[in-house]
Amino acid sequence: MARIYARRRGRSGSTRPFSMRLKQVVPDWVELSSEEVESKVAELRNQGLSSSEIGIRLRDSFSVPSVPLVTGKKITSILKEQERASKLPEDIQNLMRKALRIRKHLDVNKRDIHNKRALQLTESKIRRLAKYYRRAKVLPVDWKYKPETAEVLMRG
DSSP: OBOSSSSSBOOOOOOOOHHHHHOOSOOTTOOOOHHHHHHHHHHHHHTTOOHHHHHHHHHHHSOOSOHHHHHSSOHHHHHHHTTOOOSSOHHHHHHHHHHHHHHHHHHHOTTOHHHHHHHHHHHHHHHHHHHHHHHTTSSOTTOOOOHHHHHHHHHO
8 A cells, every 4th residue: 555645655564373273263372262362452441542542462471363353353352341441543643743743843943834734734634534534423513633732632
């Protein structure tokens, strides 16, 4: 897949082993049951980890290759059931943090034209994602990205 704002090809991501893609069965070496995985997800969320960080920690520390494979539910749906999910989706939060960092940089370095462009691109991605999440009814219909209120949203 190509990049959105550059005339380059994208980098391919990692893929699961072919055998895991064929058999949708929990491997024998997974020691945790689905209830234990759900409790680990809640425990890691209490430590302040995001859903992607929880998945990485489960993979690396507890040898759970795929949470949906073991539990039948995604990490975000497990968090929603336990009412521990964040109000904003994680990808939009990460983009908003990035935009805030760039804004702080531009306050100090006013003539940095390359990062002005990077800020435009990042905020464009935020708006595009917000449009998708409004259509998918994840965000309220009247939700709009405003740089002034983004910092308050990220703290809360």
